[in-house]
Amino acid sequence: MSNDAQPFVAILMGSDSDLPVVQGALDVLADLEVACEVKILSAHRTPDATREYVKEAEARGCAVFIAAAGMAAHLAGAVAAHTVKPVIGIPVDAGPLQGFDALLSTVQMPPGVPVATMAVGKAGARNAGHLAAQILALADGELAERVARERRRSAEAVAAKDRALAERPARGSSGSE
Template sequence: MTQAFVAVLMGSDSDLPTMQGTLDILEKFNIKFEAKVTSAHRTPAATHSYVADAESRGCKVFICAAGLAAHLAGAVAGITTRPVIGVPIDCGPLHGQDALLSTVMMPGGVPVATVAIGKAGAKNAGYLAAQMLAVADDELAKAIFEERADSALAVGEKDRALQAALKG
């Protein structure tokens, strides 16, 4: 029996500082993952081979990060029917705007769930993958719910402290 996991693919090793947020979220929820550098443009055959192999070993979600032309998520979505989450990396002269458009503008029938540019998007990719897996995992769903509830409480506490300071 294969164990479900998330594949986190990066177009370049320079994407790792941004994508650390994804890995941290997956670790927080004890989600098994593999992280790999592979390029849609420089190593297309290796990318295709990895995706096919990962599927056969139980990969349930692919998270793909790339900057500039950002074709990695689209290339992966073209060869799998598993969910693909694209993370546009904030780099280059357009500061990730080109990566965002390349990631989000997929043809009908080949979807890529696209998150925000950069570190916030990387964190959200981890959360989105966790939520996708939680559809079939009640324990994971409960952990995500509890984490979100704790976050809401923290916001409320910060607001009360701010209000007290303003009255002070």
């Protein structure tokens, strides 16, 4: 990696059908102004291309990999086998087991080849984006401030919803107590 390469996040998905889930990670990274790129690669159908992409992305400055896959969901593990960069796995809720199979495939990694596994589905994808940004923020003070600002905005939104709820009359309340 050259010294002037900007660190980025590489997002891999096993199929284009995973894009509606992965979109959450893309949205978070865009909101936080984190550079990323997206690829469709398969641990089973394109193992050589997956390995080659991981090595090539590392050489260009990839600092974090996010891998999303459903069912057998070996993509995150395959990526982790070829890099020492952080790998974040998103189990996709596809197939008859609604993502439980993907969760187990993603989380059950052998010692020394970790994958940081998120929740199944869209919430997990958003958290994958947040975690990737936090990892990059370790070496980027401006990004750390953007992450902190986003956390404050989120807390303010919850507080506003609580205030709005408190202003509504309780259901079933006659108000004549």
